[in-house]
Amino acid sequence: MSVEWIIADVDGCITPEESVAWDLGLFSRFAQTVRSGSLPPMTLCTGRPQPYVEVLMKLFDIGGPAICENGAVFYSLDDNHAWYGPGVTEAKIIALRELRMFVETDVLPGEPDAFMQFGKEAQFSVFSKKPDIFPRIKDRIDAFVQAHESVEVVVTESHYYLNVSLEGVDKGNALRALLNELGVEPHNVAGIGDTAGDLPLRDNVGFFAAPANAQPAIKSVADYVSPYPTLEGMLDILKHKQIAG
Numbered sequence: 001m002s003v004e005w006i007i008a009d010v011d012g013c014i015t016p017e018e019s020v021a022w023d024l025g026l027f028s029r030f031a032q033t034v035r036s037g038s039l040p041p042m043t044l045c046t047g048r049p050q051p052y053v054e055v056l057m058k059l060f061d062i063g064g065p066a067i068c069e070n071g072a073v074f075y076s077l078d079d080n081h082a083w084y085g086p087g088v089t090e091a092k093i094i095a096l097r098e099l100r101m102f103v104e105t106d107v108l109p110g111e112p113d114a115f116m117q118f119g120k121e122a123q124f125s126v127f128s129k130k131p132d133i134f135p136r137i138k139d140r141i142d143a144f145v146q147a148h149e150s151v152e153v154v155v156t157e158s159h160y161y162l163n164v165s166l167e168g169v170d171k172g173n174a175l176r177a178l179l180n181e182l183g184v185e186p187h188n189v190a191g192i193g194d195t196a197g198d199l200p201l202r203d204n205v206g207f208f209a210a211p212a213n214a215q216p217a218i219k220s221v222a223d224y225v226s227p228y229p230t231l232e233g234m235l236d237i238l239k240h241k242q243i244a245g
């Protein structure tokens with residue numbers, strides 16, 4: 001295969017999962033590598049909200065489109081345009097906002113170690129440094145969903161986030177739509193991810209790699225697992241013969 005595009009997850013692959021300052025030397029090396037033009041074009045595919053992705057795109061000189069909010073939102077830097085991903089409807093957005101209101105007013109006040117992540121339009125995420133509390137929060141969400149037919153969501157966990165996404169909206173569907181728009185065949189795409197949320201990415205690319213910190217379920221389905229973690233892993237993966245040629 002020849003890689004024509006690289007699609008990379010952000011947290012755990014480019015930036016640390018932990019809420020810490022980034023290694024500027026390493027980050028700068030990565031930005032220069034992406035900007036150098038020596039690699040196939042790259043874009044991002046992340047759970048992060050559009051404004052966060054916009055900043056990264058400016059740092060890496062990625063014109064887009066990028067996939068934000070786990071596939072619920074696209075953003076193109078070239079024309080500063082954000083739009084909803086495949087499967088997102090107005091009715092689903094309204095139902096999701098009802099669920100979010102329930103989590104904010106009924107669940108989180110009793111969970112001092114959990115916080116709503118602000119800034120998302122078509123999904124929401126609860127952050128906690130103590131992810132062992134997530135099953136308890138997920139049970140409350142499941143109960144609300146059972147009682148409200150119009151709310152169709154999928155709840156997944158990454159390292160420090162409990163992500164509530166619209167049913168049928170995931171990185172895979174968004175990626176297929178994106179590749180269609182770019183006119184690129186999935187088998188000519190390289191994907192990089194680290195958590196279960198990246199499995200749809202794995203299923204829609206020809207070559208999939210993971211950094212050393214990836215979850216075991218992701219490592220077991222990767223074509224290449226770097227011995228290095230996070231951004232060091234990403235820089236190592238970009239040197240792989242499948243990508244660098």
Ligand SMILES: [Mg+2]
Binds near residue numbers: 010011158193195
């Ligand atoms: Mg990740």
